[in-house]
Amino acid sequence: MARLATTSDAFNAVAEPQRRLILNLLAHGERPVNYIAGSLRFKQPQVSKHLRVLREVGLVSVRGAGQQRLYKLNGKGLKPIHDWTKTFENFWNESFDRLDDYLKKLQKREKSHEHKNEK
Amino acid sequence: MARLATTSDAFNAVAEPQRRLILNLLAHGERPVNYIAGSLRFKQPQVSKHLRVLREVGLVSVRGAGQQRLYKLNGKGLKPIHDWTKTFENFWNESFDRLDDYLKKLQKREKSHEHKNEK
DNA sequence: TTGATATATTCCTATATCAGCATATATTGG
DNA sequence: CCAATATATGCTGATATAGGAATATATCAA
Numbered sequence A, B: 001m002a003r004l005a006t007t008s009d010a011f012n013a014v015a016e017p018q019r020r021l022i023l024n025l026l027a028h029g030e031r032p033v034n035y036i037a038g039s040l041r042f043k044q045p046q047v048s049k050h051l052r053v054l055r056e057v058g059l060v061s062v063r064g065a066g067q068q069r070l071y072k073l074n075g076k077g078l079k080p081i082h083d084w085t086k087t088f089e090n091f092w093n094e095s096f097d098r099l100d101d102y103l104k105k106l107q108k109r110e111k112s113h114e115h116k117n118e119k
Numbered sequence C: 001t002t003g004a005t006a007t008a009t010t011c012c013t014a015t016a017t018c019a020g021c022a023t024a025t026a027t028t029g030g
Numbered sequence D: 001c002c003a004a005t006a007t008a009t010g011c012t013g014a015t016a017t018a019g020g021a022a023t024a025t026a027t028c029a030a
Helices: A017-026 A033-040 A044-056 A075-086 A094-118 B017-026 B033-040 B044-056 B075-086 B094-118
Strands: A060-065 A068-073 B060-065 B068-073
Touching (some): A017 A033, A017 A044, A033 A068, A044 A060, A044 A068, A075 B075, B017 B044, B017 B068, B033 B044, B033 B068, B044 B060, B044 B068
Antiparallel strands (some): A060 A068, B060 B068
16 A cells, blocks of 8 residues: 555645645635646646645635636634644643653652662 | 655554554553564564554654564654644534534625625 | 637656564663 | 564556546637
8 A cells, every 4th residue: 555645634735845835825815727837837737736735625616707716725624633633732831841751750750769678 | 756755654554554553552651562462363574564663753662672663652753743633623523513613604694785786 | 610718637756655574772670 | 682562665467547638518709
């Protein structure tokens, strides 16, 4: 088996940096394809391809507007990623670092007691 | 060019579901390879490979402990992902939905005024 | 209808998986 | 040193990109 399809879920779709840039841009509002391509200096076909992936995982939606197609961010699709990473929040909180240090000190103290008892 | 290497950054490393499961497990503390393999019912070589990827992007660290190698989560490596998704937080907040509706109403109202003036 | 603009799709190539299996390496106890 | 346990690496096959270039499709305007 190869790697999971980029269209399998938001995690995979968002692994590609250019797609993240597109999402950043769309956070400001609906945009047509060529606007995105021009802004980010990507070629139009590549933008269309990325947008297709983003659409398939539900991160963007489209609506026709004349000759243009306006792509709109669906930020909710990123919530699963946000939620998952949030469960690791402790690891970059100072308060947790301090707690961690504290627990380590306790452990060391217990170990010295053990050694005492052994003798 | 093919897809970016899984070792290019945390976003890519974490796109693989099994690696996320390993990280979830390591959130409880240091663990040896076989413990992980047994817990998640993965084959040992595959676990070693996944751990290698996670180590190369700095999401875990290792230390030898006798014959075992204890892997430890470095949760801070996930902060960039958390931070990035956080910039889209508005999109799944109710309060934002209400604000969005409100802005849309305002826009509609302005448009009707425009039409009045046109006539 | 025809031309022009905007966007999507197709074909091609080079590359990077991921799983499975076999095997190599490391560490410890005796 | 040798056997046993724990872990890492190498190889293969099937698959899925992502970019470039060319082309197809859609929509509007005259």
